[in-house]
Amino acid sequence: MTTPLILLPSDNVPSDHLPSNTSAPLRLGPGLRLLSEQQSSTPSPGHVINASRAGLLSTDPKRNAVSILSFPNHRYIPTTNDLVIAQVHHSSAEYFHCMVTPQTPHALLAQLAFEGATKKTRPVLKQGDLVYARVLSIGVSAGAEVELTCVNPATGKAEQGGLGPLTGGMVFDVSTGLAARLTRASSSKAEYEDGVAGLVVLDELGTKLEGIGGFEIAVGRNGKVWVDCSNAGDSAIRATVAIGRCLHAVDESNLSPAEQRKLVSRTLREMEV
Incomplete structure (x- = not known):
């Protein structure tokens, strides 16, 4: 078993830290880029994988995947295939210009990048509206614009997960670290004991709030x-605030699954939900 490895931007990944599974193609996750490909079926010095951001190297032997787990409070850097919640700043003839973070230039979302959108049926979004989108491309040159999409480019269909305009509801700011953990926990549906995921807060909230209509959620990296x-009727505002309070508490403290369950029960009781 290899020891944990922290990489800085431009560091190369040592070959002995890569998954050894050669029956499937190596999958690179966020924070890594391939500089040159290996010429054989076994790892070689020609297989150069480079870190594009600082973080802990994470490997998944079953999926033959490797990625960078960034530090919890790092500034978000758009990465291809990331799901993000973007806010429309203004529109032009063909694009919505969206804010992904306050520190980065506006991302481009084509006005026809929605399922079934035509010039007559495309959504009418105004300044301040929210969209749940996937990062389509980030460009390779300095100053290249980030492009977003709300459909699968291969099929033209919206993917599972509710991509598209977000109406109603409330947005909460969390650390990029918690956002990544929430995404991993929801995709794997498993509780990890290593603290990378280990999240049960949303499942617990879903169970507790099911009786009043439950809730919808979208997590942006x-x-x-x-x-x-909105289905909670008169309790909608209190339930929404309670969920936000639970997320902020989990974000600020490294709570175990048992502590998260206690937090949910206590918060819903205090909010009288």
């Missing part, structure tokens, strides 16, 4: 979480 409790 850019540190945004959208919550909608």
Whole structure:
């Protein structure tokens, strides 16, 4: 078993830290880029993988995948295939110009990059509206614009997960670290004991709030979480605020699954939900 490895931008990944599975192609996750490909079926010095941001190297032998786990409070850097919650700043003839983070230039979202969109049926979004989108491309040259999409480019269909305009609800700011953990936990549906995921807060909230209509949620890797409790009737606002309080508490403290369950029960009781 290899020891944990922290990489800085431009560091190369040592070959002995790469998954040894040669029956499947090596998958690179966020924070890594391939500088040159190996010429054989076994890792070689020609297989150069470079870190594009600082963080802990994470490997998944089953999926033959490797990625960088960034530090919890790092500034978000757009990465291809990331799901983000973007806010429309203004529109032009063919694009919506969206804010992904306050520190980065506006990202471009084509006005026809929605399922079934035509010039007559495309959504009408105004300044301040929110969209749940996927990072389509980030460009390779300095100053290249980030492009977003709300459909799968290969099929033209919206992917599972509710890509598209987000109406109603409330957005909460969380650290990019928690956003990544929420994404991993929801995709794997498993509780990890290593602290990378280990999140049960959303599952616990879903169980507790099911009786009043539940809630919808969208998690953006850019540190945004959208919550909608519109089906909760008179309790909608209190339930939404309770979910936000739970997320902030988990973000600030390294709570175990048992502590997260206690937090949810206590918060819902205090909010009288």
